[in-house]
Amino acid sequence: MNDVQAAISIRGVGKRYASGHSALRDVNLEIRKGEIFALLGPNGAGKTTLINIVCGIVTATEGRVFADGHDVARDYRAARSMIGLVPQELATDNFESVWDTVSFSRGLFGRAPCPRHIESVLADLSLTDKRNSRILTLSGGMKRRVMIAKALAHEPRILFLDEPTAGVDVELRRDMWALVRRLRDRGVTIILTTHYIEEAEEMADRIGVIDRGSLILVEDKVTLIEKLGKKQLIMQLCRPLPEPPPGLDDWGLELRAGGTELVFTYGNRPNIDLSALVRRLGELSIEFSDMRTHQSSLEEIFVGLVSRRT
Amino acid sequence: MTATRAPRRFNRNAVIAIYRFEVHRALRTLIQSLVTPVITTSLYFIVFGSAIGSRMHSVSGVPYGAFIVPGLIMLALFTESIANASFGIFYPKFTGAIFELLSAPVSPLEIVLGYVGAAASKSIALGLIILATSALFVPLHIMHPAAMIALLLLTATTFSMFGFIIGIWAQGWEQIQLIPALIMTPLTFLGGAFYSIDMLPPAWRTFSLFNPVVYLISAFRWSFYETHDVGIGVSLAFTVGFLAICAGVVAWIFRTGYRLKN
DSSP states (O other): OOTTTEEEEEEEEEEEOTTSOEEEEEEEEEEETTOEEEEEOOTTSSHHHHHHHHHTSSOOSEEEEEETTEETTTTHHHHHHTEEEEOSSOOSOTTSBHHHHHHHHHHHTTOOOOHHHHHHHHHHTTOGGGTTSBGGGSOHHHHHHHHHHHHHTTOOSEEEEESTTTTOOHHHHHHHHHHHHHHHHTTOEEEEEOSOHHHHHHHOSEEEEEETTEEEEEEEHHHHHHHHOOEEEEEEESSOOSSOOGGGGGGTOEEETTTTEEEEEOTTOTTOOHHHHHHHHHHTTOOEEEEEEEEOOHHHHHHHHHHHHO | OOOOOOOOSOOHHHHHHHHHHHHHHHHHTHIIIIIHHHHHHHHHIIIIIIIITTTOOEETTEEHHHHHHHHHHHHHHHHHHHHHHHHHHHHHHHHSTHHHHHTSSOOHHHHHHHHHHHHHHHHHHHHHHHHHHHHHHSOOOOSOHHHHHHHHHHHHHHHHHHHHHHHHHOSSHHHHHHHIIIIIHHHHHTTTSSSOGGGSOHHHHHHHTTOHHHHHHHHHHHHHHSOOSSOHHHHHHHHHHHHHHHHHHHHHHHHHTTTTOO
8 A cells, every 4th residue: 555545654663762661663554544443452552652653742763654645753744734633531721611622722733713613523522512611510521522522623634532432431432433433434534542342343444453562463354353253153952961972073063061052163164064063963863952153253353362472 | 524734834823822722821810810910019019119118218329119110020020931831831741731732733933932922921911010010109210111122022032931941841840830939039039129239248249140130130120220230231142142042942852852752
């Protein structure tokens, strides 16, 4: 992918702090225009450091970053103008009103005042009736909305959401997901970090997994689940078995739940004939009362990926 | 959503946004921003101007009450310039809101113009209010009004820049107070705000010449009464030199990211 196509292009980025701690190592990543990209990783993996480098808050020790082809260090005005950032922390002047703080953000990013746009952003985030309220008086969820409004005030083309739904209730989380989708529909590229794998599974087009400063995987969400996910056929037996039946050795079945569940793990192998297994069970007089399939969630894949490295 | 346009050479909107935001905060806290310094200055007039002034007729040919006016304005100007600018940049550092400034398409010059400009404006406004207040207590005559305004501007800008540096350097509220309390206040009180250094014994007079505040107050008093402790040229050279040093330090801070960026 070349720079013109990529919304964000990260090339060989590393970050070593003065203490000697290496937060990022040789990170290479291309984020496509208009996609929702979820960056997953355990605490301290380097997600926020990477975002902060792209946004100009942290200086990379090595490597280069481009936003829509603009070098974020050398051509910072053009690069930063198109980026909006919603940080993890609810960091703003608590004594200002919602309207003033959002208007301030727009001006800071070089845009002329536009009350109509500010009104539209506040309406999108259900903040219209809070426009004159001091931020101090708002709930945590409302403050989170204000942070998003500030990031959207200058009409960015690329939006970073660092843990956008941390500590918010389910309703607000759903509202935010809807907002993110609306933004994507308007052509905004969205990069989000989250601890809620469900969030990434629900929204992301592609997933990146970062662990201990290294980007260990970047994959299309559907492909990732297909590739690394397990598919299982689970049969609830009428009578418990002491051990897997010898006549089914070729199938590699396992017994679970005290011998009451017979599990066949078939991953993503093509042309699996499950009816043959059912027939074979019948031949061996193994009866089952229920049958279900299970596919690994993104969370299981993520936990598997990270735990494999520890 | 329209395409985002980058500010080309100068992010005027950002400077205006920072400036307005900072001035708005002063208006929001009008009592502590303006009323408190005015009350403090009035108390100085009562204590020094009336109590001491009644026993001391004139200094360098100027009635004592009027003599201390430039020093009092300078005292407020130093204190408020440093306090306004240091708080302006320290507060977003303290709350974490500095991320927005660091991620915005603004140059160091634009940041300084916004914060230092707002801090200097607030202290100049305060200086003028104190000047007007003092006119209620003593007869005032300004010999060189243009020079007075120019010195007001120069001093406010210089010390706002100094305050900006303190705000970036400080890692806690106590450090914000440290330099103003431990260095600036003693230097100001010993800098001829309430007396002429010619009144001091020769050894202390020589010692006072190492106090930079002496030069600022002397030049400012000259603009009022054409009386001065040191030459106006020396005073100006000192102030401009200090401003240049502050500008150099600010440039270094932004180049290295000292206490702003990791």
